[in-house]
Amino acid sequence: MHRWIRHWHRGDQLLIAWVAATLVLIGVFLGSAPGLQGERGSGGRRIDIQAFKARLDEGELSGHEALWYHPKEEP
Amino acid sequence: MAVVCELCPRECVIPEGEAGDCRVRVNIGGRLRASTYGRPSAMHIDPMEKKPLYHFHPGSSVFSIATAGCNLHCLNCQNWQLSQRGGEEMEQIYRADPPQLIELARENGCESIAYTYSDPIVFYEYVQDSSELARQAGLHNVFITAGYINKKPLRQLCQVLDASNTDLKAFDDRFYREVNGGTLKPVLDALVTFREQGVWLEVTNLVIPTLNDDLSMIRRMAKWIRDELGEDTPLHFSRFHPQYRMRNLPPTPGETLDRARKEAMDAGLRFVYVGNVLGHEGNSTYCPQDGTLLIGRVGFRITENNLTPDGRCPSCDRPIPGVWQ
Numbered sequence: 001m002h003r004w005i006r007h008w009h010r011g012d013q014l015l016i017a018w019v020a021a022t023l024v025l026i027g028v029f030l031g032s033a034p035g036l037q038g039e040r041g042s043g044g045r046r047i048d049i050q051a052f053k054a055r056l057d058e059g060e061l062s063g064h065e066a067l068w069y070h071p072k073e074e075p
Numbered sequence: 076m077a078v079v080c081e082l083c084p085r086e087c088v089i090p091e092g093e094a095g096d097c098r099v100r101v102n103i104g105g106r107l108r109a110s111t112y113g114r115p116s117a118m119h120i121d122p123m124e125k126k127p128l129y130h131f132h133p134g135s136s137v138f139s140i141a142t143a144g145c146n147l148h149c150l151n152c153q154n155w156q157l158s159q160r161g162g163e164e165m166e167q168i169y170r171a172d173p174p175q176l177i178e179l180a181r182e183n184g185c186e187s188i189a190y191t192y193s194d195p196i197v198f199y200e201y202v203q204d205s206s207e208l209a210r211q212a213g214l215h216n217v218f219i220t221a222g223y224i225n226k227k228p229l230r231q232l233c234q235v236l237d238a239s240n241t242d243l244k245a246f247d248d249r250f251y252r253e254v255n256g257g258t259l260k261p262v263l264d265a266l267v268t269f270r271e272q273g274v275w276l277e278v279t280n281l282v283i284p285t286l287n288d289d290l291s292m293i294r295r296m297a298k299w300i301r302d303e304l305g306e307d308t309p310l311h312f313s314r315f316h317p318q319y320r321m322r323n324l325p326p327t328p329g330e331t332l333d334r335a336r337k338e339a340m341d342a343g344l345r346f347v348y349v350g351n352v353l354g355h356e357g358n359s360t361y362c363p364q365d366g367t368l369l370i371g372r373v374g375f376r377i378t379e380n381n382l383t384p385d386g387r388c389p390s391c392d393r394p395i396p397g398v399w400q
Binding site: 043044045046047048049051052054055056059060061062063064065066067068069070071072 | 076077078079080081082085086087088089090092093094095096097098100101103105106107108109110111112113114161162163164168170199200201203225227228
């Protein structure tokens with residue numbers, strides 16, 4: 001152990017960096033897992049808005065205004 | 076401007092040009108649009124038993140509709156082609172605004188309209204307007220849901236609903252988070268709200284091997300239903316079949332369903348059924364007082380109905396809870 005610490009090589013630094021990056025990636029993956037999706041304010045989904053508007057214009061989708069919403073207050 | 080949807084417990088913050096987590100409530104110009112209002116992607120005529128509702132107008136036909144979208148993301152979803160897509164992704168979209176929907180239901184000889192298949196919570200406005208018209212036309216409104224909705228919108232909707240079969244997917248918050256992408260508490264609240272508001276309520280629990288088939292959990296769930304919803308609340312244990320993103324598990328063994336049914340009955344529930352198993356004795360309704368066969372079923376078909384016209388056991392005259400006429 002002492003020898004390893006005393007003889008610190010660039011390869012070791014790369015290994016440490018690779019392990020750290022892997023842990024960060026795992027953390028990001030777990031953070032986006034379905035288990036967290038049920039939380040308040042978790043929604044907001046990008047859709048193909050051009051396709052959406054085209055089908056809205058064709059009357060295949062509706063522009064009926066929803067109930068139960070409010071504008072988000074700016075901080 | 077971004078908007079905050081208040082309909083379900085997610086309370087999505089939706090930027091302009093984007094949708095909520097359900098994919099179908101879309102922010103256009105700072106106003107939230109119910110994009111599938113009057114635009115169902117599924118329409119079928121089903122028997123009431125398919126919902127399943129066993130104590131509500133048995134044997135009657137129900138006009139069933141659904142639109143794209145859902146506010147849960149169950150790994151075992153059986154309607155994922157419908158529920159896990161936005162309206163703009165659907166191949167098939169019908170045009171059926173509420174007056175046309177009522178007309179279709181009547182033309183096809185249906186006594187009820189079922190809002191079902193995906194989760195009708197996400198097409199709330201369509202359900203509400205259609206239900207008001209349906210009531211005026213003498214039709215019943217049936218809401219088949221996972222119950223992931225906020226209390227205030229649900230209370231308002233209950234004013235026009237007649238019956239609900241609500242999924243209670245597990246009595247475990249972790250299961251909801253990992254398998255459904257939701258949480259348990261709002262579902263329990265919804266069940267209590269249906270009961271408080273006088274909507275006829277039946278509960279379905281899909282039993283998935285190794286994930287929610289623990290008998291102690293089933294016992295806790297049955298006791299909660301008995302205490303909070305009443306011992307006469309019908310509970311349906313349904314058999315799981317592998318599909319969508321959960322093909323790695325086998326179908327639920329019959330013995331597991333038998334054990335779950337026994338556990339729930341031992342906990343004090345009086346009407347416990349087994350579904351998705353053809354010809355199982357747990358498909359039928361028995362008098363809890365003397366065991367008389369009241370309604371015999373094979374699959375979704377009624378083989379005999381021995382209830383008196385006012386919904387009593389023909390042998391002991393015990394009233395059987397339900398909406399029979």
